[in-house]
Amino acid sequence: MTNTETRADLIASMGAIQNHPLFQEQDIMTFCGFLSNDEIRTSIEQNLAAIARFNLEVAADAAEKSSRKSRAKKAA
Numbered sequence: 001m002t003n004t005e006t007r008a009d010l011i012a013s014m015g016a017i018q019n020h021p022l023f024q025e026q027d028i029m030t031f032c033g034f035l036s037n038d039e040i041r042t043s044i045e046q047n048l049a050a051i052a053r054f055n056l057e058v059a060a061d062a063a064e065k066s067s068r069k070s071r072a073k074k075a076a
Contacts, residue, residue: 010040017047022054 005013011032018028028047032040 007037013044020051022051
């Protein structure tokens with residue numbers, strides 16, 4: 001994120017983040033109307049970090065399930 005984005009750019013970024021599965025059950029858009037551009041930028045950075053952690057957890061879970069299936073096939 002740079003400080004040159006317009007408010008519309010920042011809101012569009014939040015919209016893209018809103019569509020991530022991590023935020024399906026949570027409205028992260030409405031409060032943007034009450035935040036400054038810097039606060040929205042900070043929120044974007046925090047949400048992107050949360051998405052990165054979420055994606056790593058999902059990948060780790062998928063790898064673990066795959067490993068369990070492989071072990072089960074070998075045991076059978």
